[in-house]
Amino acid sequence: NDETKSKTPSPSKHVLEPKRLQNITILLKALNVTAEQACNALMKVGNGLFLQQLEALVKMVPTKEEETKLYGYKGDVNELGSAEKFVKVLLSVPFAFLRAEAMLYRETFDDEVIHLKSSFSMLEEACKELRSSRLFLKLLEAVLKTGNRMNVGTIRGGARAFKLDALLKLADVKGTDGKTTLLHFVVQEIVRSEGIRVSDSIMGKINQRNKTRTAEEKEEDYRRMGLDLVSGLSTELYHVKKTATLDLDVLASSVSNLSDGKAKLQHLVREELSTDEKSGNFVRSMNSFLDYAEKNLKELEEDEHKVLLHVREITEYFHGDVSKVDEANPLRIFVIVRDFLGMLDHVCKELRNLKVPSSPSPLAPFR
Structure with a gap:
């Protein structure tokens, strides 16, 4: 305990709230890189930060008030605690935390798309099974x-x-x-x-x-x-039973979130960083990814539209007027059949x- 106290700066040197300091300190351990390494990765993109490290970095994003406090600190940076020093150094990179979010978005994009396409495919098969059984x-x-x-x-x-x-x-x-x-x-x-x-x-x-x-x-x-x-x-009716566990709202929200993330990344690289010469590597890398993301998102949205149409058709086939069906859960028909199969x-x-x-x-x- 005495050793820890000796390494901790005096309270007057702290800029952030104690609880926030503690959270960032924990995240720093998970990140396990120096501020310089993190800055280098954010500038050149794809330079050694893994998924878990990017997640830790994104969780560190300071509030506007915290940014102001850190920017306003004019003392010796080395006298700050490790957490505050790390964030302050990171803020020297233009749009540092937006870059981290962009890199995390890119890192998780394929897994998200694969999961959604798999879910839509399952829905498609479930509709076919019900109609043709x-x-x-x-x-x-x-x-x-x-x-x-x-x-x-x-x-x-x-x-x-x-x-x-x-x-x-x-x-x-x-x-x-x-x-x-x-x-x-x-x-x-x-x-x-x-x-x-x-x-x-x-x-x-x-x-x-x-x-x-x-x-x-x-x-x-x-x-x-x-x-x-x-x-x-x-x-x-295997796919019918599996489909009963899906939540269509969650799937639609996931597609929407991917689209929002793409728009945010687009704004960052084609607006905010377009004139920053030092960010050339980052911008080129992300522009290349954006072309890829746009193509995949277009296909995903087409899959979503097609499967929603098929769900509507299968519901009309068994229930008649869709307007009278419970709109709170468009997949209720699959839940009913799954429960019935259990009874059967x-x-x-x-x-x-x-x-x-x-x-x-x-x-x-x-x-």
């Missing part, structure tokens, strides 16, 4: 038919469509036994019909043993093959574990 559409058809059969003679009978939100309520509707849910019934029906379809297309043509099998054995075959198919829907997987596991499968019956338990 024969089995998912077959399940929706079975749900609609079941609902209409239950509502015969009521104003709800004869429905031609339903909102996907209704899928999540299927497990809430229980039969007279208090155990079987409407989802169980729908799954059993689709399992049997899909099992028959697979049997007719493969086993009926290849395996002639069916001719000698009992009705019970055939039903078990239908059930087994149908369950294999239906339980595979989660894998088939659970029911398939239960049905697979049944020793004696329930025979496909009419809606008796729900009357």
Whole structure:
């Protein structure tokens, strides 16, 4: 402690607030370069500062008040604390901290673009999966038919469509036994019909043993093959489940931030530093990067526009009038399907574990 005190300048030599001093001192340790090395890197760009060092440098950016205090200090610079001395020396470089932000922007640009393009690609695939999944559409058809059969003679009978939100309520509707849910019934029906379809297309043509099998054995075959198919829907709609974790607002904000960062960099090198001869290396390097960034951002914005259009189309396909859909989460349709797939997987596991499968019956338990 005594040794530390002896190295610390007297309070009168401090220009910045104690807490701010402490923060900058911590950042200096992470930066681990001298003020001269930092100045050299900022002037020549790409001269040995890594991502973590640039992040530390950007966090040091002084407020206008702090800049004024440091500029106004006329005493011996060597009598200042290491943190204040470092920042003061850095301020001798024109737009030092804006340069650091520009270098950090360039360093992280590719990773950001790759992440966003990957997210938009995932959304694109999710829209394709939902639109083209024969089995998912077959399940929706079975749900609609079941609902209409239950509502015969009521104003709800004869429905031609339903909102996907209704899928999540299927497990809430229980039969007279208090155990079987409407989802169980729908799954059993689709399992049997899909099992028959697979049997007719493969086993009926290849395996002639069916001719000698009992009705019970055939039903078990239908059930087994149908369950294999239906339980595979989660894998088939892989991108739909992944997309449910995305936040479209966050993605749009990230694209906007990249665009804002490019505009800020553009202003720095083509306005503020355009006449500074000593900044020639920095300006040339950043101008070259700006051409690259502009091309990539244009592609990214086109991807964003295209995927938003596809999300709107898939929402209209399943929900009708988009204006009535919850605008707070445009990706809600994927969240609903993901949650439904979780319920479907659970029911398939239960049905697979049944020793004696329930025979496909009419809606008796729900009357």
